[in-house]
Amino acid sequence: xxxxxxxxxxxxxxxxxxxxxxxxxxxxxxxxxxxxxxxxxxxxxxxxxxxxxxxxxxxxxxxxxxxxxxxxxxxxxxxxxxxxxxxxxxxxxxxxxxxxxxxxxxxxxxxxxxxxxxxxxxxxxxxxxxxxxx
Numbered sequence: 001x002x003x004x005x006x007x008x009x010x011x012x013x014x015x016x017x018x019x020x021x022x023x024x025x026x027x028x029x030x031x032x033x034x035x036x037x038x039x040x041x042x043x044x045x046x047x048x049x050x051x052x053x054x055x056x057x058x059x060x061x062x063x064x065x066x067x068x069x070x071x072x073x074x075x076x077x078x079x080x081x082x083x084x085x086x087x088x089x090x091x092x093x094x095x096x097x098x099x100x101x102x103x104x105x106x107x108x109x110x111x112x113x114x115x116x117x118x119x120x121x122x123x124x125x126x127x128x129x130x131x132x133x134x
Contacts, residue, residue, distance in 0.1 A: 006112075006122035008057040008129070009070040013047055017054035018070075022078055028087060031055040035093040038100040049108040052097040056129055059087055059094050064132045091133050098130040 024030045034051040061079045
């Protein structure tokens with residue numbers, strides 16, 4: 001089954017990123033790696049953009065209890081286990097990573113610009129997440 005819509009978890013690649021984060025033994029290191037891969041990149045690739053956005057969404061859920069629509073039944077239970085992990089230092093990188101995905105050098109943005117009907121909703125969804133992480 002394919003997932004597709006403008007939300008963070010509405011893409012199959014996002015679920016791959018979520019699976020990788022859930023399996024991580026060093027979640028702060030891996031999240032930072034995903035953020036760093038897009039921050040300052042000449043071009044933000046599709047997969048890298050998703051990994052950064054999913055990592056940012058996880059932070060948003062941890063800090064703000066944002067109720068993302070997510071088909072992973074264990075998502076919110078797993079997020080709750082992260083409450084004791086010191087993730088605060090990653091917030092600024094998450095914000096910078098979201099900005100990178102929203103930049104003109106982003107494959108995700110390029111693809112979403114082709115969808116005139118949903119581009120605005122996709123962009124606003126990411127801007128809202130960025131603002132909650134400030």
